[in-house]
């Protein structure tokens with residue numbers, strides 16, 4: 001296998017599960033040191049042990065809520081101290097949050113989704129950018145969703161879709177701002193991927209029961225029988241993180257097996 005990331009360090013948020021986990025494994029296989037940022041500590045520490053068996057010392061599990069400024073600043077500092085630099089940031093942690101008709105959502109419902117998905121993305125860039133600017137090179141990838149601007153069939157997901165659209169605008173602004181420092185920023189928009197994301201839906205049976213039924217079966221993708229796999233997305237993220245994509249910045253890449261065309 002090629003080792004595109006030999007000697008490079010990556011921060012991956014939401015590394016304990018799904019897309020983040022698959023990406024951490026792929027990057028480590030290709031030689032990267034990986035900092036695994038997640039709330040769920042037992043999952044990331046299990047992954048840390050697995051990756052350190054692959055290559056001693058390549059993984060560091062960091063127990064951190066990406067929406068907390070203090071915790072994020074400290075987590076980034078620890079990572080750079082441990083690995084001696086920073087080349088790749090995968091701002092990927094996200095939640096479905098509360099779903100339901102807009103007038104039924106509380107301000108807390110709204111703010112929780114914004115704080116994890118949008119503020120968490122902002123902080124993932126805020127504290128890492130200085131390190132990449134200093135080395136005059138870097139690649140940042142943000143996980144949005146086709147729910148952000150291509151397909152709005154998931155009724156009741158207004159906070160989620162708003163954050164996913166916001167991430168696209170934020171990524172493009174960041175790409176412009178950082179181009180002169182040779183730091184690239186791209187945003188990916190997956191369709192349905194088989195992960196644990198449904199666990200992050202705030203349970204609310206009352207609201208869920210009055211959501212307008214989906215117009216399309218969720219996760220139907222012309223290219224596949226069901227949803228995509230986390231590994232499919234990991235390969236795209238690795239391409240965007242590597243020098244193979246050295247002239248790509250400010251791009252939004254849809255990875256959905258044509259789901260958004262239905």
Ligand code: NAD
Nearest residue numbers: 014016017018019038039065066094145192193195196197
């Ligand atoms: P997942 O639930 O399997 O993994 C997400 C991980 O993020 C979990 O380990 C969770 O603990 C972590 N996380 C959540 N909030 C956090 C916080 N505040 N701080 C730190 N870690 C936190 O889900 P996934 O599908 O792999 O989700 C990754 C990203 O992909 C999300 O941004 C999601 O919106 C996006 N996405 C997913 C799909 C899909 O169908 N699965 C489709 C489009 C976009």
